[in-house]
Amino acid sequence: MRLGLMHGDGIGHEIVPATRQIVDAALSSVHAPPVEWVELPLGSTAIDTHGTPIPDETIDALGQLQGWILGPHDSASYPERFRGQLTPGGVIRKKFELFANIRPAAAFPGVKAMVPDMDLVIVRENTEGLYADRNMAVGSGEFMPTPDIALAVGVFTRAACERIARTAFALASRRRNHVTIVHKANVLTLTTGLFRDACRTVAAEYPHVVVDDEHVDAMAAHLVRRGGDFDVVVTENMFGDILSDLAGELSGSLGTAPSINASETQVMAQAAHGAAPDIAGKNRANPTALFLSSAMMLDWLGDARGDRLLSAAARRISDAVRTTIASGIATADLGGLASTSEFSEVVYAHTLRR
Known part of the structure; x- marks a missing residue:
């Protein structure tokens, strides 16, 4: 090899x-x-x-x-x-x-953790979403029509959302059969709403897996308060990056993530x-x-x-x-x-x- x-x-x-x-x-x-x-x-x-x-x-x-x-x-x-x-x-x-970024966060015996019973995996879509550098064939996806206005493009496709959802549900099937979909569909209705709905569509293929969903801001609070309740978390690119760093620190240290x-x-x-x-x-x-x-x-x-x-x-x-x-x-x-x-x-x- x-x-x-x-x-x-x-x-x-x-x-x-x-x-x-x-x-x-x-x-x-x-x-x-x-x-x-x-x-x-x-x-x-x-x-x-x-x-x-x-x-x-x-x-x-x-x-x-x-x-x-x-x-x-x-x-x-x-x-x-x-x-x-x-x-x-x-x-x-x-x-x-490399569309699937898999980031476990689990507390270690012998390491002081803020959430000592945490044992979860964040499955992050890695090719599009709200990270501008993934969304253009050429360039970073950020642009400025004037020196005082900066814009960024977010891209969500059903194919990519369903692909990462299948990764998450397959992983949950080998763990504790629980997937939490994280989005912000109350504000980003079309984009993260598509992500949530595409994940729900894939969930039908895994009837043995329990599925729930959370807004990303609420999820951050839940990780601090009851991080041990979660198994597999699937989310878009930027949300996954932020939540996985938070989960890593809560479980002990980014040095173990x-x-x-x-x-x-x-x-x-x-x-x-x-x-x-x-x-x-x-x-x-x-x-x-x-x-x-x-x-x-x-x-x-x-x-x-x-x-x-x-x-x-x-x-x-x-x-x-x-x-x-x-x-x-x-x-x-x-x-x-x-x-x-x-x-x-x-x-x-x-x-x-x-």
């Missing part, structure tokens, strides 16, 4: 190599064939070597792969000429139609957090989110390929991370004293343990 590897920026140069080691250990522990890693340029180093943060050779190579790991990128630090463009992650999501972006045929592991340039190079970053993102990637590939060993390797990683944190070994953002490398070494040892 060939998998792509992009270090990105900031702490990516610390957590991506650590993640590669954990994936290799997990596959070895279940006697799966090793990965052939394909390292690809991306981010500020790619600007230095290729004159662009997302070189054509990287895009071409990704087109030949079924999965890859993307480290965080720090687009705000790029030269001015690149700041008005899509981020490298945005380019990849758009190019390969994993994520994958997937199409029908390809998957990208990408932690929900950013590049944290303030701690880059200091051996203080929390690699948990990317470890768990890589586990989600392996599990997705296991389903896609019908390969139980990949799914077993995914469980190895998840169990090793949880065991490590539960034992009191954690990075500073979780109240621990471990460095990135120290934490990674313990997770590595637990991954190999039979």
Whole structure:
């Protein structure tokens, strides 16, 4: 199996190599064939070597792969000429139609959480909605008819809404059979109303799944007050981005919040957090989110390929991370004293343990 590897920026140069080691250990522990890693340029180093943060050779190579790991990128630090463009992650999501952004939020034993019984997954439509950078063939989707007026285009299509709904309902069928549709149809009647109604149409195909819906503002309050009541939450692009960050913090920390972006045929592991340039190079970053993102990637590939060993390797990683944190070994953002490398070494040892 060939998998792509992009270090990105900031702490990516610390957590991506650590993640590669954990994936290799997990596959070895279940006697799966090793990965052939394909390292690809991306981010500020790619600007230095290729004159662009997302070189054509990287895009071409990704087109030949079924999965890859993307480290965080720090687009705000790029030269001015690149700041008005899509981020490298945005380019990849758009190019390969990675329409499903899957973001779990679950409290960890040993981590202080504001909502300790939270165990949910936010399924975010990733190609259109209210995020302007997903809505144009050319350009970002934002424009200014005068210097004092700024507009953004939101796009909702029934096909995309139904596609993400099927992802959410299939996931709920493997969990606790409960889907919550999040929208703002009382104000954005046509757009998010279409999203809500398309999800309701798909719900008819899953009669065993309990379905309810919430306005996004009410949902934010519900996550704080009773986040443990939810199973799978499906929503549009911008709402999903905001709610998943909220859920990640409520369940412990964004440092533990994993994520994958997937199409029908390809998957990208990408932690929900950013590049944290303030701690880059200091051996203080929390690699948990990317470890768990890589586990989600392996599990997705296991389903896609019908390969139980990949799914077993995914469980190895998840169990090793949880065991490590539960034992009191954690990075500073979780109240621990471990460095990135120290934490990674313990997770590595637990991954190999039979």
